[in-house]
Amino acid sequence: MKTTIFDNPASRLHAVPPGHPEHVGRYEAARNALLALPGCDWVEAGPAGMPDLARFHTAAHVDRVLSACAQADDGEWVALDPDTLVCSHSAAAALGAVGGAVAAVDRVIDDNGGAAFVLARPPGHHAEPDRAMGFCLFNAIAVAAVHALEVHDLATVAIVDIDVHHGNGTQRLAERNPHVFFASLHQTPLYPGTGGEGETGLGGNVLNCPMPDGVTGSQWRARFESEVIPALKRARPELVFVSAGFDGHADDPVGGWGLRSNDFAWAARQLAGIARDFSGSRLVSVLEGGYDCPALGRSAAAFVGALSEA
């Protein structure tokens, strides 16, 4: 698939306190690894605007995040929750991530197909309509999914979340929008504690696949193949979104799974196949977690490289 990387250099502006796992080195590691891939287009999109954010977030939430950033003095942080802190420039980074995801949707639709990867931080899949949490300020993939439905008149989109954590914020979207199918494979027990198998959304438009600590690549692939792929075929999405978190990697200090970069490449090929069969070969992926920088770089490159070769 023709593959475009939507780079968000404003990712560098979101500073975090020393020792925080979601630091700028993640962006640089992923970026350097992706720059080595042949054949990908690189684009810098502009920041999202208020009408974009309003497709998922409340005005009060947006105001809270922007006000917290405005209140942060140079070199200081304002905490939105115990592990979600902002500096004065964090809003620029988060708005750039959302803007990249929205532009990625426009690109794969305007081009009648193609894959996109949004290279940005902070991540977004924990951010709920009215709440920042789990390092996430704005939910880029949720905003982009509604953008695809409302602006491009798509009937159904799917969001597959492969981050080791449950995408609670994105699930909130599916729980109120029957045109969104959401599937998540995630470790349990683990932050944020949501994502049980009994959470099935609106008539089954949510599929949660919680799996225990220590899951291997072959176990993960088996669950993906037996549950997520058939559900995607039933959903028949017109665009496939992927919350591409790589913290299920064996080297990751946050997650407890044993995935390797070739497992993420395998997932990319599976999802590209769904996109080819149902979605006009349209796939938009957004970077979420991944906290061991070398593993993050290798995993992101394996994932995007597999998309470009699919």
Ligand SMILES: [Zn+2]
């Ligand atoms: Zn994660």
